[in-house]
Amino acid sequence: MSRGWDDLRADLLARIRxxxxxxxxxxxxxxxLALAYGVARATVNxxxxxxxxxxxxxxxxxxxxxxxxxxxRKARLDIPVIRREVEGRGQTYAHRLLTQRREVLPAGPxxxxxxxxxxxxxxxxxxxxxxxxxxxxxxxWLNPAQLPPDLPDFAVLSANEWLVATVPFVSGDLVFxxxxxxxxEAAALDTDPGAPLLVIERTxxxxxxxxxxxxLCHPPGHRVTMHL
Amino acid sequence: MSRGWDDLRADLLARIRxxxxxxxxxxxxxxxLALAYGVARATVNxxxxxxxxxxxxxxxxxxxxxxxxxxxRKARLDIPVIRREVEGRGQTYAHRLLTQRREVLPAGPxxxxxxxxxxxxxxxxxxxxxxxxxxxxxxxWLNPAQLPPDLPDFAVLSANEWLVATVPFVSGDLVFxxxxxxxxEAAALDTDPGAPLLVIERTxxxxxxxxxxxxLCHPPGHRVTMHL
DNA sequence: GCGGCTATTATGTATAGACATATTAGGCGA
DNA sequence: TCGCCTAATATGTCTATACATAATAGCCGC
Numbered sequence: 001m002s003r004g005w006d007d008l009r010a011d012l013l014a015r016i017r018x019x020x021x022x023x024x025x026x027x028x029x030x031x032x033l034a035l036a037y038g039v040a041r042a043t044v045n046x047x048x049x050x051x052x053x054x055x056x057x058x059x060x061x062x063x064x065x066x067x068x069x070x071x072x073r074k075a076r077l078d079i080p081v082i083r084r085e086v087e088g089r090g091q092t093y094a095h096r097l098l099t100q101r102r103e104v105l106p107a108g109p110x111x112x113x114x115x116x117x118x119x120x121x122x123x124x125x126x127x128x129x130x131x132x133x134x135x136x137x138x139x140x141w142l143n144p145a146q147l148p149p150d151l152p153d154f155a156v157l158s159a160n161e162w163l164v165a166t167v168p169f170v171s172g173d174l175v176f177x178x179x180x181x182x183x184x185e186a187a188a189l190d191t192d193p194g195a196p197l198l199v200i201e202r203t204x205x206x207x208x209x210x211x212x213x214x215x216l217c218h219p220p221g222h223r224v225t226m227h228l
Numbered sequence: 229m230s231r232g233w234d235d236l237r238a239d240l241l242a243r244i245r246x247x248x249x250x251x252x253x254x255x256x257x258x259x260x261l262a263l264a265y266g267v268a269r270a271t272v273n274x275x276x277x278x279x280x281x282x283x284x285x286x287x288x289x290x291x292x293x294x295x296x297x298x299x300x301r302k303a304r305l306d307i308p309v310i311r312r313e314v315e316g317r318g319q320t321y322a323h324r325l326l327t328q329r330r331e332v333l334p335a336g337p338x339x340x341x342x343x344x345x346x347x348x349x350x351x352x353x354x355x356x357x358x359x360x361x362x363x364x365x366x367x368x369w370l371n372p373a374q375l376p377p378d379l380p381d382f383a384v385l386s387a388n389e390w391l392v393a394t395v396p397f398v399s400g401d402l403v404f405x406x407x408x409x410x411x412x413e414a415a416a417l418d419t420d421p422g423a424p425l426l427v428i429e430r431t432x433x434x435x436x437x438x439x440x441x442x443x444l445c446h447p448p449g450h451r452v453t454m455h456l
Numbered sequence: 457g458c459g460g461c462t463a464t465t466a467t468g469t470a471t472a473g474a475c476a477t478a479t480t481a482g483g484c485g486a
Numbered sequence: 487t488c489g490c491c492t493a494a495t496a497t498g499t500c501t502a503t504a505c506a507t508a509a510t511a512g513c514c515g516c
Binding site for chain 2: 017018023074075076077078079164165169171172173174175176177178179180194195196197198199204207218220221222223224225226227228
């Protein structure tokens, strides 16, 4: 039954899900669980700690461990590089660099990056293709101040893959929204203007400043799945 | 400098981010790190294990620990109950139960729940309001086979809040998409038919079967934010 | 040189014991 | 009775040691 703290974690989770200890209730102390399962307290600790990280229980010293009430369900989204995402479905991947030019940063991306509008920036438009059909239309703004001086040929190596392999990132955020396709987006994605697009915007920051802001538009019907 | 494995984890992460060990490179073995930091190997293990869970490094026995190439970035989304979500922004929350009736399950929701189309189900339409304005239009299908016989008045207590407090859930998934507003959705959300809606569909399963399928439509401009 | 077996090595995990720390319950004094 | 202090207690963490497991490196026979 039990070989490893992860099995213990799974067993405790099952008992919590089965309402053996209802939300808000205290579960037995580590020492008692250790005794009951015939393992060391450190093992119980590791298991319960993992449950706490997952948000299933809440722990406080002396007060004990209790099952979380109104469990804020945490969903985890794995964001692979787009090429992997497509290839993971067994489809062929390709991308086309549509435009690449230096341009001053407009207000929208500037606000998201925390930079002043009007500073110089590198602007890339890329179309990602799966099985030869449009998969995503990408508009990316790069902050040259945070990049190495010699840039690669983005027509060959996608900007995203180059970035993750080259520039250390520290934090970032991700925003989901739905927006009507502009004329340019509709043309790129081979759909109609005004069609609902799933838009994913990503901001990435490094140690010493913002690195890039990406806006990914997916054609109608595209879905992003997460697991609870 | 070092009090606790989490500080060690943070320090190692900083060194990785600083490219001291570039992506794909091996980092020193646990024993060497333990020696270098003057801690026990178990402490190093706990720290590196946390980094591995976060996807920063990849570990294989005998082969050692290496910095992840193409790091699959993991974003975590906290999904609170809608009431909390709204109140958390300092806005007033209200909801209106639009319809509640027993109906046979249509093909779409049936497929998502893993049930046969045509089985009896409970169908709820709810409008969530923030600050008196439409926040989300919810269409929910409940599987009566998995519910207690006596249901509450969903006009008072929202179905979601009642569920999380009453029915044990085991797993589920979450799908994001963008869809044009139907006439009914447009009317409920006070927008135009065809307007792009952010649609979030959630399936929830319990120990002995599927519990509920929810489709949440958010009005144009709505955004969902996650942090990396 | 080649294929397969074995020794080595790094991680995975467990254990017992110890001390640290936060928090609460209860006692004690004003 | 109220407020403060202290002792008890549950978790947090570390150490040292041990054995398990997986994967590689290298040896050995052919």
